[in-house]
Amino acid sequence: MKTHLLFVLAATLCCDLAWANEVTDYLIGARGGNKLPYRLSIPDDYSKNTKDYPLLIYLHGISSRGSNLKIGAGPSGKHWTEKFIIVAPQCPAGQTWWQAPPMDNMRKIVEYEKTQLRVDDDRVCVTGYSMGGFGTYNLVHTYPKLRAAAASIFGTGTWIKASALKHIPFWGFHGARDNRVQLSGHQKTVDKLRAADAYVRFTVFPKMGHGPFGPSFNPTLCAWMLAEKRGTPHNYELSVNDGTRTKLLGFLEPKTVHTITARAPDQAKGEVFAGWTSAGGSAYKHPTHASNTTTHPVKSKGRFGNARALTTTFTMPANDVIITATYKIDSHKETCRDHNEENSNESTAS
Numbered sequence: 001m002k003t004h005l006l007f008v009l010a011a012t013l014c015c016d017l018a019w020a021n022e023v024t025d026y027l028i029g030a031r032g033g034n035k036l037p038y039r040l041s042i043p044d045d046y047s048k049n050t051k052d053y054p055l056l057i058y059l060h061g062i063s064s065r066g067s068n069l070k071i072g073a074g075p076s077g078k079h080w081t082e083k084f085i086i087v088a089p090q091c092p093a094g095q096t097w098w099q100a101p102p103m104d105n106m107r108k109i110v111e112y113e114k115t116q117l118r119v120d121d122d123r124v125c126v127t128g129y130s131m132g133g134f135g136t137y138n139l140v141h142t143y144p145k146l147r148a149a150a151a152s153i154f155g156t157g158t159w160i161k162a163s164a165l166k167h168i169p170f171w172g173f174h175g176a177r178d179n180r181v182q183l184s185g186h187q188k189t190v191d192k193l194r195a196a197d198a199y200v201r202f203t204v205f206p207k208m209g210h211g212p213f214g215p216s217f218n219p220t221l222c223a224w225m226l227a228e229k230r231g232t233p234h235n236y237e238l239s240v241n242d243g244t245r246t247k248l249l250g251f252l253e254p255k256t257v258h259t260i261t262a263r264a265p266d267q268a269k270g271e272v273f274a275g276w277t278s279a280g281g282s283a284y285k286h287p288t289h290a291s292n293t294t295t296h297p298v299k300s301k302g303r304f305g306n307a308r309a310l311t312t313t314f315t316m317p318a319n320d321v322i323i324t325a326t327y328k329i330d331s332h333k334e335t336c337r338d339h340n341e342e343n344s345n346e347s348t349a350s
Helices: 002-017 100-116 131-142 183-195 219-227 331-349
Strands: 023-026 038-041 053-059 085-089 119-129 149-153 170-175 200-205 236-241 246-252 257-261 271-280 292-294 311-315 321-329
Touching (some): 053 219, 085 100, 100 119, 119 131, 131 149, 183 200
Parallel strands (some): 053 119, 170 200
Antiparallel strands (some): 023 038, 038 085, 271 321
């Protein structure tokens, strides 16, 4: 008991006096009378400013249940830990994230941390893997006003009331070869949400089973969550192909005006800029795992300020979109170049 009290006291002093870039474990009753043990991660620069931070709720899978806090502290990587305050509760043994007691106790932890930390209440997100993926859908179903964005990793939520959730953007991930949580169940959840006009991105890894979950927690998902804010229009993907490669520019609200610039034409090849084109859809692809991402139904291709100019503006539509810089070979220049090369060769031969 003495060791336990010293541990709790040390953890409390460490966090309340000087927040550091560390994960702090709270056993039951150690902070705000919490009824679930949880891990709390604070960004490295928290003590260096006065800004509010987005909060991420991370729900673990079924094998991590218990009270020993042997769970992940949230998605790994600095793109997560240095951007979000992360709350990672532990579900009790014999219970699940789709049951009321752990859900209610988890919510109480979140509400308590809002009173203790500088949390941006309009930027509270949730994600989880497997059982936590089920829990992600259950959390937004149970508390639809709490969330700004939700990402379910290898989960499903066929029971949700989709019509009450169309204000929340979703991103689901699943392995096509998952034999523990069938892809078909997640697809039904996605279809149900889209039928209610909710915004959903859905990524399927064709060669993956029930994991690994790491590839889902990538910088692009992090950027998408950071872009979302409760009470504002959903943010949509804008990607650009400059004629050589496709690059994600970011996630923007509809009607956002973004300046774009194409690469200069290769004059040595007789290349000329032919203009900009656009098409609805997502260019997102995981760098190491082939993926298939379907997005919100396309309603518009957006609008260019001047589609013939190398540098112009693009007005974002209310769906994901890919814009492409197109080029062509000027036949007149190509003929002149070939003629000059022939003359040069004749002079050399003489």
